[in-house]
Amino acid sequence: MSERIDEAATLSRRDWLQRVAVPAVAAVGLAACSDSRRYVVDRRTPGGATRHFVPVQATKERLIRSYAGLRPYRAAGFRLEAERLDGKQLIHNYGHGGGGMTLSWGTANLAVDLMQGNAPARSVAVVGAGVVGLSTAVLLLRQGFDVTIYAAKMPPHTTSNASAATFFPSHVIAEDQVTAAFEQQLEVAVRTSFHAYQRLAGDRYGVRWVDAFYLSDGKPSDGKPSVETRVSDLVANSPMHDLARGDTPFDAPKVRQARDLLIEPPIYLRALVDDVRSAGGRFVIRRLEAVRDLAQLPHATVFNCTGLGARTLVKDAGVLPARGQIAVIQPDAGVDYTLYHGDFGYMMPRKDGILLGGTFDVGVDTTTPDPAIEARLLAAHAKVFDAMK
Template identity: 45%
Template sequence: MTQLTRRTFAATGLAAVATACAGVPASRGPGVAMKQVPPVIVDPGRVARVVVGLRPYRPTGFRVEREMLGETAVIHNYGHGGGGITLSWGTAHLAVEEGWDPNVKDYAVMGAGIVGLSTAMLLLERGANVTIYAKALSPETTSNIAGGQWWPASVYQESMVDDAYRATHVAASRFAFQRFQLLTGPEYGVTWEVNYVLSDEAKRDTPAPKGSPMHEFVVNEREYEPGELSFNAPFAKSFDTMMVDTPYYLRVLERDIRLRGGKIVVQSFDDVAQVAALPESVVFNCTGLGAGALFGDAGIMPARGQLVILQPQEEVDYNIITGKHAYMFGRRDGIVLGGTFQKGNWSLEPSAEDTAMILAENRALFERPMQA
C-alpha cells in the first residue's frame, strides 16, 4: 500500500483521502462544507508493536510533600496517574520549591522517568549538583510508553480531592503548560496539534467546561456541525494542545541533564534505610508506582495502559479523543492507538483481547456510518 505524505496528499487532492477512508457521514447541515481529515489506516497488518505500561495512580491525586528520614529530607513527587507527561514540569516546580535550601549544594533525585528528569533539570538550573539514582533509564521507563498528549487526564478521583488539591493541580498545570511551550519545535519533539473530540452526544465539558479553572488551558476551541468532519461520529469539537514525542523527548532531556553536569547512577532501593544512607541530605522521590512499596503508600495503585502502535503516517498530524477506550495520537514514531486504564491490574503482558478492542473501536471512527 502506498503511504500518503503531506506532499502527495496536497498533490492528489481530497478525492484520494475520501477513497482511502471507508466513507463519510451520511448527512450534514445545509451549506456546510465537509472537511476531509486524513484517515488513519487501522489495519492489523500495520501494527508495529503493542506496549503496556503501569501508570502510578492515586485517587487522591499526585503527592508533593516533605518527609524526614532522620537527617535526610525526602521530597515526594509521584502519583500522576494519566498526567505524568503533562504535569512533569509543574509538580517538579512544586517539589523544588518545597525542597530547595540555599545552604545545600548536593541533591539526589530518585527515578529517571519524565518526573525525575524534570525535577533534576530544575535543580540544575538553580546551580545545584544533582545525582539521579534510578533502576531503569530510557527507553525502559514507564514514561517512554506514554502517549504524550498535553492534558492532565485521569490524575485523580473527583470525590477524593478537596479545593486545596484542585488549586495545586491547576498551579502545576499552569507551570507545565508554560514550560512546554518554551520547548516546542523539532529540537525537543514538542508540537502544537489539533485534537478532535468525537462522541455520540455533545461533550461541552471536554476537555474542561467554561468557568472551570482548567479552561484557561483550552486553546482554539470550536464545535462542528454534524457531518462537517469526515469522521464516523455524530458530534465533534476540537481544541489545540501540545503533543510530546515521548521517546525522543526523554532522550534529549537526559542529554541536557548530562551536559549541565548532572550525574546518573543505576541503582535500585529495597528500603528507606538505603535512601537515608545516600550522601545527599535532600532527596526527591520520583519513583512513581515504586513509591508505594518503598514508602508505604497504600493509596497508590497501577492503572494498566495498553497501546497499539501502527506504522507511521506522515499526513496524520492530529489527535482524537472519544471519552471511551478509543483515542489516537499521530506521532512521528507511529500512530498511537489507545487504550486501557485498568485500575489495580499489574500485568505487563499485552492482551490479545485488548488489542482487538483497541483496533476495532479506533477503526470504527473512520468507517462509513449507518444511513440516517
C-alpha cells in the first residue's frame, strides 16, 4: 500500500498539499528553459526504465490567465447532517474546503443514505450545481428520483471549476478538531470517491493518472501526518518511491515519485451536467436567499450543496472562504507529470493550460487575481524548472 508513518522522516507525500504558505522566493530571471528532453530512472519498473521530462516554461510570456477561487473551508470539517424543516427533510452536504472535488462522490453517497433512512418522497431538490450538488443529483437520478437542481450559478462559474484538481482531500478540517467519528467518515468518503473516479478515467470525464514528483529538502518533518494524509494513504493505492539524486533532473536533496489521479474540472463538470440532463434532471437558475426559501421549495427532501453559499443561506458562520490563486501558462502536451515543491507549490498539466499554484488564504474573499501573487507563483516555479539539469 501507500507510504507508512515510518517514512515520516521526510515530509509525507500528501503533506505537500496540506501546507499553506507559498515560500518567499527571490526573484529569478525570466529566461526560458531549454526545451531539451530530460530523463529519470523510473523505479516503479523492475530494473528501472527511463521517462521523458519536458520542463515547464514558467514565464510571463507563457502566462495565459490568472484566477482565484474561494474554497468553502470549515475548520470543523464538512457538514453532513439531516434536519427537519417545516415538514420536509433538509440534508446538508457542504463545507469541503480544499477537498471537494475529491470527496464529492463519497459525501454525496453518505448524504443520500441519510435520506433513505426516512422513507423519502420521489421528488427531491438539490441546491447547488458545483461538484457536490451535481454528484448528489447523479446518485439520486440513478436511484430513480425525480431531481430538480436549483443553483445561483452553473459551471463554469462555480468554485469547483476553479479547482486544480488532484485526488487528495486537502485542508478539509483543522487537525485539532478531528474526532474519531470524523476520521472514519472521511475515510469512507475518500474510499467511495476513489473507486468512483478511477472508473471515470478517460477523455469523456477528463480524469487520468499521471506520474507525480515531490521535491523536498530531505529534512525530517515535524509532527505526525494530517488526517487527510492518514486517510489518503490508507485508501489511495499510490506508494511513494525515493529516487536517487542522480536519477532525476531536479535540483533537490530529495525527490520522490508516486502517481496522481488528476481531474480536469472544465471537462469533468460539463460531463456531469450532461449526465444530469440525460438522466432527466432539471436545472433552475435561482439564488435562494434564506432558509424560508428552502422551506418553500415544492419537494419533500432538499439537499443543501451550496458550498461557501451556506454561510449566508443557512447562516453557518463556520464556513469561511479559503482563497486559492493559480497562474495558468500555455498548455504543453509534452508535460505529463505533476510536481510538488516548496511550501505549497504545485504544477498540474491540463488541456486548458498548465496550472501553477498555489495559495490557501483563509478569510480572504476576493476572486480578483493579485498581481504580486502571480509574480510569486511564476518566480517560484521558474526557480525549480530553470534548475533542471
